[in-house]
Amino acid sequence: MRKKTAKKCVTFIIWSAYLLADWAASFAVGLIFDTEEKYASAQDKGDDAKGAEADTGLLLVLWVPFLLLMVGGQDRITSFAVQDNELWHRHLIWLILQLCTTGFVFIQSVHQNRLWIPTLLLLLAGTIKYAERIVALYLASSDSFGTSVLKDPNPGPNYEKLMREYEHYKDSGVPVQFVIFEDRESRVIKYDRFKLSDSELVQYAHRFANIYKGLIVNLMFSSREHKESREFFSKRTAEDALRILETELNIFYDLLHTKSFDLKLTYILFFGVLGLDVVTHLLWMFSDWSTVSSPSKYAKYFPLAKIQSIIYHVLLHKRRPRWKISNGAPQKNQWRVACTAKIFKKLKPKSNESEKKTTEATQKIKWQEASTPIMFKRWSETLSQFNFLSYCYKESSSESIYRIMMTNMLKSMHIKDFIEQKKNDFFLKRSVVSPPLPEKLWEFIFDELLEKSISAHDDEEAKRISSARGDWILENGVFFDDDDSKLSLLMPYVKDVAYDESLLLWHIATELCTTNLPDNTGYEELMFRQFSQWLSNYMMYLLYQQPNLMSEVSGIAKQRFRDTLAEVQRFFRQGSGLKDLVNDPKKGYQIICGVDTHLKPALVKGNLSKSALFDATRLAKELNLLGERKWKVMSKVWVELLSYAASRSRGNGHVQQLSKGGELLTFVWLLMAQFGLRESWVETRIRTRLVVSK
Incomplete structure (x- = not known):
């Protein structure tokens, strides 16, 4: 549930249960241990009055492996947060201590325990269950996961042998040279623009998740992988891309927080404790991971596979975005x-x-x-x-x-x-609200990033585009048929200020520009206006509510926030500003816009205060000079500000967010990676060949 909702109450309940699980099991085992000793002592003394109680004590011994089995945890949540994966040593020590305690209780009562066979089997099952959890934590820890996503060692061609041959031919007077040729592995698969089925979408998502899981630990990718990904996603619709990215991020979540082992190993472990894991097994049978085994291929041979395939396709259809x-x-x-x-x-x-x-x-x-x-x-x-x-x-x-x-x-x-x-x-x-994601907004973001991907003809251009935070669209966008020089007045507000200041400036300016809406507003202008407001409010939420995602670009955002807040409060408390805002917020904004700002605030106030209020007012006035085109300009600038934050954020912050409902920024981060819009991540592979001329 926690990856499907951002509600704090759900997260708190799961967090509480996760923390209490180990403590409750240890406490219960301690009570059973103490109780069993008393009953065993009573029986050894031959106290017939307590014979029934002694039998109850032996029954309690059977409960101990059940507790161990339960502490092994549900397969769908082995860790609550990414940091929990680093504590696998602690869980290993706990397992050893728990096994020692359980074993002592079992051995002490085995001579008089008529249930020793089921107890022993449950103890074995519980040990396997908890060992699974420890292995899952270890495999998801930063060191192990970072090692697992590395490619196989490649020593390259035999340098000593090649140099020996080179010197031999050179000394013999035979013309010889090394030539560079295209690596066969770098040849890109060509994709057509066709509609993918539900099963094919999951298959491709699994393929690209295996390639791009290195993003979590900031690995470099080959040029072939980069080109293939861009070729594939450039032929997809915005909705199909969203569905593939959803599945990829779910696979990332499973790798870090669940027991998603190798498929064969998973089934071996499941069948080992089949009676205890029937529900979990059914969940995995119809999960995205099972798609890789393609049950539909065996449908004509096995009736069970046919039934599974039908149920699977129905569930996939249900999981489409509505x-x-x-x-x-x-x-x-x-x-x-x-x-x-x-x-x-x-x-x-x-x-x-x-x-x-x-x-x-x-x-x-x-x-x-x-x-x-x-x-x-x-x-x-x-x-x-x-x-x-x-x-x-x-x-x-x-x-x-x-x-x-x-x-x-x-x-x-x-x-x-x-x-x-x-x-x-x-x-x-x-003050934060979370309305549903609008489909048109996602399509707008997807189209903007696709256009930038097409414009990135080489790696240098891709780096320039990914490092832009509004300046690329202001320099290269075509908004006016006659003259685009008006856009140059906006450049200082994206290039000459820190990123967090730029966000605050454009956010306040976006809100101030909503004060006057002409009666003849067209459909396109209304649409871009709504895009601007949605992205503006979302970026402010990220800046001040998601520090893990924005830490790389936040700067002195908190100080700037406090200073701007103080200046706005002072403005509203003086004169009629506050009264007008109570009756009509638009009038309050008009009062702010009415302030004479022909001089830069820094010239009047100095630079001790980091407030951005009246710099944003100057920006709003510059934007209003663009007329009906201002919303189109603003919406495209906001997409660049969003993509800049995504390209600068680290994978660790995004995977932490997967267990809290996910964020739109994470989808943009992953989509940019698969469009090739990232800095210093493409590794160009070349090969050489020793050519002897005649």
Whole structure:
């Protein structure tokens, strides 16, 4: 369940059960050990009154292997987090101690235990079960996993022999030279643009997962693998690509958190404890891993294989991403109502004509949103959103005499900073909402990355594109038929600032640009506007809520966040800014946009503050000069900002997120790798041949 939902309550329950499992088993074994000793002692003394209790004590001995069997864990969760895999030594020691305790209890009671045969068999099964878990943890640890994904050692051609032959021919006066030729292994398989069946999608996902699992430990890939992957994905639709990436990430999850052994070994272990693992076996029979064995190939020979094949194809069809039609405006309004409800509690913002026009115009677009039933999901299928300005207002409106008194009291107790930090983290999390992923947004991201992949004619161009964070699209995108010079005014906001500052600037500017929506807004402009807002809010969520994914590019994001928050709060508390924002958020944004910003804030305020509020206001004014094309420009810039974060993030952060419902950024990370849009990851393979001329 945890890889299909991002709900904290589900994760907390699983986490609690995972931590309590070992402790509960050890505690129970200790109680049984103590109880059995008492009963054995009573029987040895010939106390007939306690004979029935002694039999009960012997029955308790049978429970000990059951506890060991249960502590072996469900095959679907051997580790809770990636870091747990590194603790396989601890589990090995625990198994040895537990076996010693269990063995002592068993040996002490074997002479009078009429159930010693089933007890011994259960002890053997429990040992196998827990040993499976330890092996799974070891194989998923960083050292073992990193070694397992390495290719077989390749010493290359015999250098000493070749040089000996070279010198021999050279001394004999025979023209000789080494020539470079194409490696046979680098020849790329050509794919056609055809529709893949459900089974074929899983087969290809398994193939590419085996190739790209090295991403988890940041390995380099060959040029052949890079070209084949790009050739394959460039011929797929956005939905097929999403389904393949979903399956690949599920395979990554299974490698790190479940007992996904080699298929033959798995079946041997399963049949060894068949009576205890029937349910688990059925789950594996109809899992993505079983697709590799292609049960459909044997359907005409074996009736059971035919039944399995039918059930399997039905389940695969059920696991397709489902999409339901939803209006863009209600989804957006629900998100805003959810935020304002948390902020104002019973206070509801009043709507006005501008808001009505926006709603009516946005309702022209019918959005398809993810709605796969949770039993068939491969990940959470959500797009978390965090709006900075809404959060700022919540903080501004929460000031009261009571809060000021509490702040002063905490300050005198020297714990104000600690309480404030916890309070900020709490309200940040409460301000995040997670609506379903829109299908059109995924198609837009896929098409943008595909276009960049096609533009990457060589490795150097691929590196330049992957390192761009808005500047590539501003330099190479065609938005105006007459003059693209207006775009050059936007370049300082992506090239001359740190990445985390650029995110905050473009996020605030995106929200400020929503203040005025013309009555004759077209379908395309509305669509790009919605893409911009979705990506803008999502990137802010990643920056401040997912530090593991954004640590490589976060910079001094927290300090910049605090400084900007303080400036927005001060602005809202002064004059009529706060009152107008209560009645209509759009008016609050218009007041910010109305501030004279012809001088750079750094020239007026200095550079002690890291606030980005009025730099973002300047950016919003520059964007408004682009007219109706501004949303198209902004949406494409946001895709580059998203892809830049994906290309800079490390595989370890992404695989940690797989057990928490998954993130859209992880799909972008994997898709960019398979499109070849990464820095320093392609290894060009060449061979040489000694050619003797006549």
